Amino acid sequence: MKVLVIGGTGPTGPFVVNGFLERGYDVSILNRGSHHTDEIPASVERILGDPHFGETLRSALSGRSFDLIVASYGRLRVIAEIAGDHTDRLISIGGAPGYRGTR
Known part of the structure; x- marks a missing residue:
């Protein structure tokens, strides 16, 4: 199974990515390239793109499924x-709710 994790280098990304890898999935991550983590193996494909802007996301995913x-x-x-x-x-x-706290 081919999986793309958008934002794979953030606080939860490595857990999600490595969970898929442990189950034998073919995993890629998409991010802006601003952050790097050693928690994600080098074998994981890195796709550069900004998921805030449609034109850069569309370009980054072009020809991929x-x-x-x-x-x-x-x-x-x-x-x-x-x-x-x-x-x-x-x-x-x-x-995000975890960062805001509770009332």
Whole structure:
């Protein structure tokens, strides 16, 4: 199974990426290239693109298809609009409420 993790180098990305790798999936990550982590093996394909802007995301994914795209960073509306051309399954994960605290 081919999986793309958008934002794979953030706080949750390495856990998600390595979880898929442990299950034998073919994993790629897409990010802006601003962050690097040694927690993701060099064998994982890195795709450069900014998931906040449709034109750069569309260009980065051109000619590619995935069984699943997991979005953990970026503008979800932009990602959802473009992901439909590259996968039948899109999952969004996030942790923003955890940063805001509770009431």
